[in-house]
Amino acid sequence: MSMDTVGHATETPTAEQPYRELGLKLDEYDSIKNILGRRPTSSELAMYSVMWSEHCSYKSSKVHLRQFGEKAPKNDAMLVGIGENAGVVDIGDGWAVTFKVESHNHPSYVEPYQGAATGIGGIVRDIISMGARPVAVMDPLRFGDPTNPDTRRVLTGIVAGISGYGNCLGLPNIGGEIVFDSSYQGNPLVNALCIGTMKHADIHLAKATGLGNAVILYGARTGGDGIGGVSVLASETFDADGPAKRPSVQVGDPFMEKLLIECTLEVLHAGLVEGIQDLGGAGISCATSELASNGEGGMHVWLDRVLLRDHTLSPEEILMSESQERMCAVVEPAKVEAFMAVCKKWDVEAVVIGEVNDSGRLTVEWHGEQIVDVPPRSVAHDGPVYERPYARPTWMDARQANGPENLARPTTAAQIQQTLMAMVGTPNLAAKTWVTSQYDRYVMGNTVLAQPEDSGMIRVDEVTGRGVAVSTDCNARFAALDPYLGAQLAFAESYRNVAATGAVPLAVTNCLNFGSPEDPDVMWQFERAITGLADACLEMNTPVTGGNVSFYNQTGDVAIHPTPVVGVLGVIDDVDRRTPMAWDEDGELIYVLGDTRDELAGSEWAHAIHNHLGGLPPALDLGKEKTLAEILVAGSRDGMLSAAHDVSDGGIAQTIAEMAMRSGKGARLWIPDNFDPFVFLWSESATRAVVVVARSEEMRFTEMCNARSFTAIRVGVVDSELGSIGDQVLQLDNVYGETLSVSISSLHAASEATLPALFG
Amino acid sequence: MSPRIGVVTFPGSLDDRDAARAVTIAGGEAVSLWHADANLHAVDAIVLPGGFSYGDYLRCGAIARFAPVMEKIVDAANGGLPVLGICNGFQILCESHLLPGALTRNDHLHFICRDQKLRIENNSSAWTNSFEVGQEIVVPLKNGEGGYVADERILDELEGEGRVIARYLELNPNGSRRDIAGITNAAGNVVGIMPHPEHAVEELTGPTTDGLGFFASVLTSLVTNGRVTV
Numbered sequence: 001m002s003m004d005t006v007g008h009a010t011e012t013p014t015a016e017q018p019y020r021e022l023g024l025k026l027d028e029y030d031s032i033k034n035i036l037g038r039r040p041t042s043s044e045l046a047m048y049s050v051m052w053s054e055h056c057s058y059k060s061s062k063v064h065l066r067q068f069g070e071k072a073p074k075n076d077a078m079l080v081g082i083g084e085n086a087g088v089v090d091i092g093d094g095w096a097v098t099f100k101v102e103s104h105n106h107p108s109y110v111e112p113y114q115g116a117a118t119g120i121g122g123i124v125r126d127i128i129s130m131g132a133r134p135v136a137v138m139d140p141l142r143f144g145d146p147t148n149p150d151t152r153r154v155l156t157g158i159v160a161g162i163s164g165y166g167n168c169l170g171l172p173n174i175g176g177e178i179v180f181d182s183s184y185q186g187n188p189l190v191n192a193l194c195i196g197t198m199k200h201a202d203i204h205l206a207k208a209t210g211l212g213n214a215v216i217l218y219g220a221r222t223g224g225d226g227i228g229g230v231s232v233l234a235s236e237t238f239d240a241d242g243p244a245k246r247p248s249v250q251v252g253d254p255f256m257e258k259l260l261i262e263c264t265l266e267v268l269h270a271g272l273v274e275g276i277q278d279l280g281g282a283g284i285s286c287a288t289s290e291l292a293s294n295g296e297g298g299m300h301v302w303l304d305r306v307l308l309r310d311h312t313l314s315p316e317e318i319l320m321s322e323s324q325e326r327m328c329a330v331v332e333p334a335k336v337e338a339f340m341a342v343c344k345k346w347d348v349e350a351v352v353i354g355e356v357n358d359s360g361r362l363t364v365e366w367h368g369e370q371i372v373d374v375p376p377r378s379v380a381h382d383g384p385v386y387e388r389p390y391a392r393p394t395w396m397d398a399r400q401a402n403g404p405e406n407l408a409r410p411t412t413a414a415q416i417q418q419t420l421m422a423m424v425g426t427p428n429l430a431a432k433t434w435v436t437s438q439y440d441r442y443v444m445g446n447t448v449l450a451q452p453e454d455s456g457m458i459r460v461d462e463v464t465g466r467g468v469a470v471s472t473d474c475n476a477r478f479a480a481l482d483p484y485l486g487a488q489l490a491f492a493e494s495y496r497n498v499a500a501t502g503a504v505p506l507a508v509t510n511c512l513n514f515g516s517p518e519d520p521d522v523m524w525q526f527e528r529a530i531t532g533l534a535d536a537c538l539e540m541n542t543p544v545t546g547g548n549v550s551f552y553n554q555t556g557d558v559a560i561h562p563t564p565v566v567g568v569l570g571v572i573d574d575v576d577r578r579t580p581m582a583w584d585e586d587g588e589l590i591y592v593l594g595d596t597r598d599e600l601a602g603s604e605w606a607h608a609i610h611n612h613l614g615g616l617p618p619a620l621d622l623g624k625e626k627t628l629a630e631i632l633v634a635g636s637r638d639g640m641l642s643a644a645h646d647v648s649d650g651g652i653a654q655t656i657a658e659m660a661m662r663s664g665k666g667a668r669l670w671i672p673d674n675f676d677p678f679v680f681l682w683s684e685s686a687t688r689a690v691v692v693v694a695r696s697e698e699m700r701f702t703e704m705c706n707a708r709s710f711t712a713i714r715v716g717v718v719d720s721e722l723g724s725i726g727d728q729v730l731q732l733d734n735v736y737g738e739t740l741s742v743s744i745s746s747l748h749a750a751s752e753a754t755l756p757a758l759f760g
Numbered sequence: 761m762s763p764r765i766g767v768v769t770f771p772g773s774l775d776d777r778d779a780a781r782a783v784t785i786a787g788g789e790a791v792s793l794w795h796a797d798a799n800l801h802a803v804d805a806i807v808l809p810g811g812f813s814y815g816d817y818l819r820c821g822a823i824a825r826f827a828p829v830m831e832k833i834v835d836a837a838n839g840g841l842p843v844l845g846i847c848n849g850f851q852i853l854c855e856s857h858l859l860p861g862a863l864t865r866n867d868h869l870h871f872i873c874r875d876q877k878l879r880i881e882n883n884s885s886a887w888t889n890s891f892e893v894g895q896e897i898v899v900p901l902k903n904g905e906g907g908y909v910a911d912e913r914i915l916d917e918l919e920g921e922g923r924v925i926a927r928y929l930e931l932n933p934n935g936s937r938r939d940i941a942g943i944t945n946a947a948g949n950v951v952g953i954m955p956h957p958e959h960a961v962e963e964l965t966g967p968t969t970d971g972l973g974f975f976a977s978v979l980t981s982l983v984t985n986g987r988v989t990v
Contacts, residue, residue, distance in 0.1 A: 163871045167904070168812040170774030255772050255815025347771060438871045442900045442959040442966075443810075445778040459965070462781075576964060 087545025112157025174456025226322025515559020867935025
C-alpha cells in the first residue's frame with residue numbers, strides 16, 4: 001500500500017478510515033476533519049486517536065478537575081502548578097520538591113509484572129522531566145478477594161514487578177497501601193507515586209522554545225510494544241469475551257531507566273536543555289505535540305530518523321508506540337554536540353528527530369513525504385470535552401439507610417479478646433512485611449521513615465536535615481457510602497499521617513480511580529469526590545499540585561468502589577526530630593487525642609467480621625483536623641512526643657496493637673469510663689491519634705491540648721514489667737469489668753502470618 | 761592526609777553515593793572512579809558498591825567484570841590493594857576470580873530487604889580488623905541473588921583458612937551455604953560481603969551504625985601497613 005500522505009488524503013476525501021477501531025467516536029472523527037479541512041492521514045488519525053483518548057485528554061474529567069484550580073488556596077509554596085508533568089512546591093532553604101501519583105491499573109491486570117513495573121517507570125520520568133532527582137517511590141495498591149485464586153496471580157506479579165523494576169532503578173520504596181476488597185477483583189489498582197527534589201534554579205518545563213532548536217529523542221529504541229496502550233487499554237471497559245489485550249502492554253527495562261535518570265540530570269545541570277518531555281502514554285505523538293504547543297507553536301519532525309527496535313514498524317505505529325524509557329529534549333544547535341557526548345558517556349542512544357519553527361504547525365515527514373500537518377494544540381490541548389450526565393444513584397438511599405447498628409457486637413471481655421486477635425490478622429490490617437521486604441527501602445541512604453510508619457520520610461538536605469514526609473490514603477468504603485465525605489476523609493487521613501511524623505502538611509496529589517464515566521452513577525461519584533477534595537484542600541490551605549484520573553475500572557456493569565487516593569506531602573525542618581510510631585521507655589504515658597463516637601459504618605470491623613457495607617461514614621470537622629495536626633507538629637518540634645500513630649482502619653485497638661508490635665515493649669491500658677469498650681476500640685471516628693508522652697512533658701502537653709480545646713484522654717502507660725523479656729504483654733483494664741492480657745508475640749504471630757499464608 | 765578510598769560507578773550502580781558517604785563519615789576521602797576509565801587515580805583502597813551493574817543482565821557482575829577499570833583493580837588487588845565488594849560488588853569480585861564461589865538466586869526466589877544479624881568470624885582482614893571475633897552486628901541486607909555457593913572443597917578450604925569473615929545469624933536470608941555472608945581472599949585484602957554496611961553508618965537512616973566498622977578497619981589497616989601516613 002502506498003503511503004497515506006497529506007496530498008493523498010486531500011485527493012481521497014472519502015476513503016474509509018478505522019477510527020472506531022482506534023477508539024474514536026464518529027463525532028470526534030468529524031471534528032478532526034473540521035480542524036484539518038480534509039480527512040486526516042492515517043498517521044494523523046493515529047496521533048489524534050491516542051491524544052484524544054480518555055487517558056491523555058481527560059475529556060470526561062476536565063470539566064470537574066477545573067475545581068482544583070478554581071478552589072486552589074493562595075499558597076506561596078506553589079512554584080509550578082497543575083498542567084506540567086508534575087507540580088513543584090517550595091520546601092525552604094532553596095529546595096523544591098515535586099511529587100505525583102499515577103495509575104497503571106489496566107495494564108497491571110492484563111500483565112501484572114510489566115504493568116506494575118512500567119507504572120513506576122512512567123511516574124519516574126515525569127519527575128525527572130521537571131529537572132528533579134527522583135528520591136523515593138510509594139505504591140498504593142488495591143486487590144480483589146485475597147482468597148480468590150486470580151488475586152494470587154495479580155498480587156504476586158504486581159509486587160514482583162514493583163520489586164524488580166524499582167529495586168533495579170535504585171529508588172527507595174518508602175510506603176503505600178495494600179487493600180483487599182472484592183470490588184477490585186477484575187480491576188486491581190496499581191498507583192505509583194514518585195518524589196523528586198531539586199534546587200529552585202533547576203526547575204525545567206516541557207516546551208519547545210527557540211527557533212531552529214533541535215528536537216532530540218533519546219533513551220531506548222522504539223519498538224512495537226504498547227501500541228495503542230492508552231486508547232485501547234486504559235480507556236475501555238474490560239469485556240469478558242473480548243480479544244486478549246496483552247500486545248498493548250509495554251515492557252520495561254529498569255537498567256535503561258537508571259541510565260536515563262543519570263543522563264537526563266547531567267544534561268539538565270550542564271545547561272544543555274531548553275525544554276524536556278518524557279515519553280509515556282501516546283509516545284512520540286504526545287511529546288512532539290505537547291512540546292510544540294507549549295513553545296513557539298511549530299515543529300518539523302523527520303520520523304524516519306527514529307531509532308527502531310523493529311524495522312518493519314509503520315510510521316503510524318512509530319507515532320503511537322509506547323515503548324518505555326524514552327525522553328525528548330529541545331536543544332540549541334550549538335549544544336547538540338555536548339548533549340550527544342553526555343548520552344554517549346551513559347551509553348544512551350540519541351538522535352535529532354526534529355526542529356522547532358514558528359509555522360504554527362506540527363509537520364512530520366517520512367522518507368521525504370509529508371504524512372502529518374496539524375495545528376499542535378488541536379492534538380495536545382483542544383481535544384473533545386464532555387459534560388457527561390451524572391445523577392445521584394437511586395440505590396444510595398438504601399445503602400446509607402443500611403447502617404451497622406444491628407450487626408452483632410462483642411459484649412464480653414472474652415469476645416473482645418477474640419475480636420482483637422481476629423482483627424490484627426485480617427488481610428487489610430495484617431502486617432505487610434511479606435510485600436515490603438521485597439522492596440529496597442535503604443538505597444540512597446536518606447530514608448528516615450518507611451513502612452509501616454505513618455508516612456515515609458526522606459532527608460532532602462544532608463547538612464541541615466530538612467526533609468519531606470509523604471503518605472497516601474483512601475478508605476474506598478467510606479467513598480462508596482458518601483463520595484464527597486469519603487474523599488475528604490481520605491485527605492484527612494493522609495494529612496494526619498504526615499503530621500503524626502512531625503511534618504507540616506504542604507501540598508496534595510491525587511489518583512482518582514473510578515468506573516466508567518459513561519455511567520451517570522459513576523460520574524456522580526466522581527463529581528462528588530472531586531468537589532469534596534477541592535473543598536477540603538481550600539479549607540486546609542494545601543493546594544493540589546497535580547494528579548491523575550483513571551476511569552473505566554469496571555468489569556461489565558460492575559464498577560470498583562470509588563477510590564480517590566490522596567497523597568499529602570509535608571515538610572520537616574530537621575528530620576532528626578521526626579516522631580516514630582513505637583513507644584520506647586517504661587513510664588511513658590499513652591494518650592488518645594480526639595473524640596470517639598459510635599461510628600462503624602464502612603469500618604474494617606464491619607467489613608472483615610460481617611462483610612457489611614452500609615450507613616454513613618464518620619463525620620469530619622476539618623477545623624479540628626487542623627488543630628490535631630498542629631498539636632502533633634508542635635509536639636514533635638518541642639520534643640513533647642516520644643511516639644505518635646494515627647487512628648484509622650481498625651480503630652484504636654489496631655493503632656495500639658501496631659505501636660506495641662513495632663516497639664516490642666508491653667503497656668498497661670484501660671478503657672476510659674463512659675465509653676463502651678467495643679466502640680472505643682474499633683470505631684473509626686476521624687481526627688484521632690494515639691500519642692506517647694514522657695512523664696516530664698505531660699503537664700506541658702495536656703495544657704497545649706486544653707488551650708486548643710482538643711480532647712486528650714490518658715489511656716495507658718508503657719510497662720515492660722508486666723511480662724518477661726521476650727514475652728511482653730499488653731494489659732487492658734476496665735473491659736466490661738474485667739482485665740485482658742495479650743502477649744505481643746501472639747499479636748505479632750497473628751499479624752505476620754496472614755500474607756505469607758495467602759501468597760507465600 | 762585522609763586515606764583516599766575509590767568508589768567505582770558502573771552503569772547501574774546504585775549504592776555508590778552511599779558507599780562514598782560511609783567512607784566520608786568514617787574519616788576517609790571518597791574518590792569517584794568511573795567504569796570506563798582504566799585509571800585508579802592513586803587511591804589507597806577501593807569499594808565496589810551495590811546495585812545492578814549492566815542491569816544484572818546475563819549474570820550478576822558478569823559484564824562489569826570486563827569494564828576497563830576492573831583490569832586495573834584486579835592487578836592492584838593481587839598486589840595487595842584493599843578492595844571491598846558489597847552485594848553486586850561481591851558478585852563482581854567472584855566473577856573476576858578475586859574471590860572463589862558464586863552468588864545465586866535466593867532460595868525462596870524473592871528479593872529480600874531486612875535488618876540482618878551477622879556474626880563476625882574473622883577480624884584479621886583489611887576490612888574487619890576493628891571488630892571482635894564473635895561480635896554480633898546488625899546491618900541491612902537487600903538482594904535477589906545473594907545465595908553464596910561453592911563446592912565442598914572450597915567451602916572447607918575457606919573454613920579451614922578462616923576466610924569466612926561473617927555469617928548470617930538467626931535466619932539465613934538467601935540459602936547461602938554454611939550461612940556465609942562474606943569471605944576474604946587468602947591475603948586478607950579483598951573482601952566480599954552480601955549485606956550492606958554502608959547503609960548502617962548513621963543512627964538516623966540505618967538500623968545501627970555497625971557498618972562503620974568495615975570502613976574504619978580499612979583506614980586503620982592502611983595506616984598500620986604504612987600504605988598511608990597520617
